[in-house]
Amino acid sequence: MNIAEERIDRLHDLAREAASDRDHERAREYVRLARRVAERNRCGLPKAFRRFTCDDCDAYLRPGVNARVRTRAGGRVVVRCDCGATKRYPY
Numbered sequence: 001m002n003i004a005e006e007r008i009d010r011l012h013d014l015a016r017e018a019a020s021d022r023d024h025e026r027a028r029e030y031v032r033l034a035r036r037v038a039e040r041n042r043c044g045l046p047k048a049f050r051r052f053t054c055d056d057c058d059a060y061l062r063p064g065v066n067a068r069v070r071t072r073a074g075g076r077v078v079v080r081c082d083c084g085a086t087k088r089y090p091y
């Protein structure tokens with residue numbers, strides 16, 4: 001793991017903690033910062049990070065707090081952010 005990846009990992013943890021405290025603005029700042037680090041270093045974002053962040057409003061998604069998760073037939077998960085955006089991925 002290089003320094004950029006470590007930073008992203010750390011920002012991911014901070015975003016998750018902020019979202020747990022329902023401090024969604026702070027969580028967004030960490031999410032945006034992590035995206036910038038990934039862009040600048042061209043290292044991409046970890047799968048878990050992409051799954052738990054909203055592409056539309058940059059929120060860090062916590063199921064039951066600011067996101068709803070549903071499982072669909074065929075092995076797909078649908079995550080809906082409070083802003084109305086949804087994302088789907090296989091599990």
Ligand SMILES: [Zn+2]
Pocket residue numbers: 054055056057058059081082083084085
């Ligand atoms: Zn959103």
